[in-house]
Amino acid sequence: MTYRLVLLRHGESEWNAKNLFTGWVDVDLTAAGEAEARRGGELLKSRDVLPDVLHTSVLRRAIRTANITLDVADRHWVPVRRSWRLNERHYGALQGKDKKQTLAEFGEEQFMLWRRSYDTPPPPIDPGDEFAQTGDARYADLPPELLPATECLKDVLERFLPYWYDAIVPDLRLGRTVAVVAHGNSLRALVKHLDDVSDDAIAGLNIPTGVPLVYELDESLRPVSPGGEYLDPQAAAAAIEAVKNQGR
Numbered sequence: 001m002t003y004r005l006v007l008l009r010h011g012e013s014e015w016n017a018k019n020l021f022t023g024w025v026d027v028d029l030t031a032a033g034e035a036e037a038r039r040g041g042e043l044l045k046s047r048d049v050l051p052d053v054l055h056t057s058v059l060r061r062a063i064r065t066a067n068i069t070l071d072v073a074d075r076h077w078v079p080v081r082r083s084w085r086l087n088e089r090h091y092g093a094l095q096g097k098d099k100k101q102t103l104a105e106f107g108e109e110q111f112m113l114w115r116r117s118y119d120t121p122p123p124p125i126d127p128g129d130e131f132a133q134t135g136d137a138r139y140a141d142l143p144p145e146l147l148p149a150t151e152c153l154k155d156v157l158e159r160f161l162p163y164w165y166d167a168i169v170p171d172l173r174l175g176r177t178v179a180v181v182a183h184g185n186s187l188r189a190l191v192k193h194l195d196d197v198s199d200d201a202i203a204g205l206n207i208p209t210g211v212p213l214v215y216e217l218d219e220s221l222r223p224v225s226p227g228g229e230y231l232d233p234q235a236a237a238a239a240i241e242a243v244k245n246q247g248r
């Protein structure tokens with residue numbers, strides 16, 4: 001038996017369009033991002049990849065992408081579960097900063113370390129910063145030690161995996177087609193786990209906005225085809241290049 005998993009990064013957000021580091025700042029989709037979400041739903045419907053359950057983060061750009069995509073695929077009625085554990089990587093003191101300016105100020109090596117390395121987090125955000133999540137109601141029940149001030153990708157994987165094993169895997173084992181609608185870096189963390197990508201090689205992996213990535217998983221929940229299959233490979237390749245070159 002194989003298990004079907006659909007990964008989808010939210011559509012273009014307002015801060016993606018402005019080239020700002022976003023992290024846990026709760027920005028909305030742009031009109032283009034909404035159109036990407038609709039296209040994602042059309043692709044799922046046309047390829048008969050129909051989610052039976054969906055897991056997403058507690059951030060608007062992912063939640064709205066999930067709602068639009070499900071609606072277009074006529075799957076608006078399936079259960080949706082939300083967790084902070086699927087949030088984008090917390091970008092620390094870089095939240096709200098311009099990517100181009102950050103590259104110019106700190107140079108290529110530091111920029112790439114903060115943006116794409118496995119275990120180098122950006123500087124922590126000050127709790128009083130306008131882009132910090134201090135007092136955010138959605139994290140009120142979170143033990144303080146779990147609320148990040150910054151994260152590297154390793155941190156994201158460590159807080160994602162409990163949800164993967166406790167919430168997503170049981171849905172897969174029931175034979176359900178499971179959609180995970182999340183963020184560029186939380187999905188990079190999951191892909192690293194699924195495809196066993198090395199700590200060095202993960203720096204070269206980028207996830208496009210709005211293009212469904214379908215994995216068929218074997219009994220050990222390992223991909224039958226490493227890397228999965230984008231339902232629109234051409235759109236995915238173009239969007240991946242755009243993500244890779246952000247800030248340049």
Ligand SMILES: O=C(O)[C@H](O)COP(=O)(O)O
Pocket residue numbers: 020021022023088089091115183184185243246
């Ligand atoms: O949080 C952000 O800034 C974006 O969603 C992801 O940004 P990145 O592709 O620069 O990591």
